[in-house]
Amino acid sequence: MSFLAFANDPALRASRRAFLGKSGFVLSGAAVALLAGRDALAAKAGTSAEADVRILNTALGAELEAVAAYQVGAESGLLAKPALDLAVTFQGHHREHADVLAKTIARLGGRAVSAKAKYTFPVETLKSQADVLRFAAMLEKGAVSAYLGAVPVFGDRDLAKAAASILGDEAMHWAILRQAVGEAPVPSAFVA
């Protein structure tokens, strides 16, 4: 949602511009350009915007891999309903994450990575529905950690917020997948 707002909402940026115009804030040239929508300029001028694009692109790469992983799971013949429906729903979320990350990268003047022609998955270890769900849970847990590690390193706090929004979604996937294989859905009070 917040990523969508960031990526798509010109009104939001226009209102910010108006706000910035009135207030006496001093922002770096790059930040002003970013907020005003002159994103390509921002990306060139600001090392921080460049770094943000790198972080977003790495996240995008991982999301595209997750989409492919769920595809392998869905086509494995090992998942029966309702687990199959979960996999398809979660895959859809990852696809949405990927779309909005790619749009945001473009808006910041970067070039979004595209999906690889081929991904490697440890398919020989996936022999049952539980194996597939555990593998998915492992990837989702990793995604939670990855976004947790991205939140504090974004230069732009709106991007940090957006990453946290995705983090919450991945954490729900992780909990549901744990539940589905009979593990405690929420193993601790904190994620790391």
Added chain:
Amino acid sequence: MARAALALAAVALAAIGAGAAAAQETANGEAIYSRCAACHALAYDRTGPRHCGLIGRRAGSLPGFDYSEAMKRSRLTWDAKTLDRFLADPMKAVPGTSMGYAGVKDSKERADLIAWLREAGSAASAECRNRPGR
């Protein structure tokens, strides 16, 4: 005689203790490695490069993996010291790296993680001997 036996037993116990501590370290390390699982695997390249054979490898040197220029030019060789520095704050240790990740801030956690990477990522480990997908 009895004293010698006692001393021997003490040495043996200490050795078992050290073994148990090392096992605990690598078990912790494996759990911490699950934080890397969105991007890395031991045996194959993903969003990040594979970790089999990491210790002793030049940073950014795996053929076929698309590293950042920053990583390729970092002139690092991965050992306990360089990994400790990189994993504490990747983007500060290698400015311009594409590993957009804040790092593992706890030094004990880093030590356990590196101990595990050394063991599980050694060429002789089970996962590294039969690499899938190739």
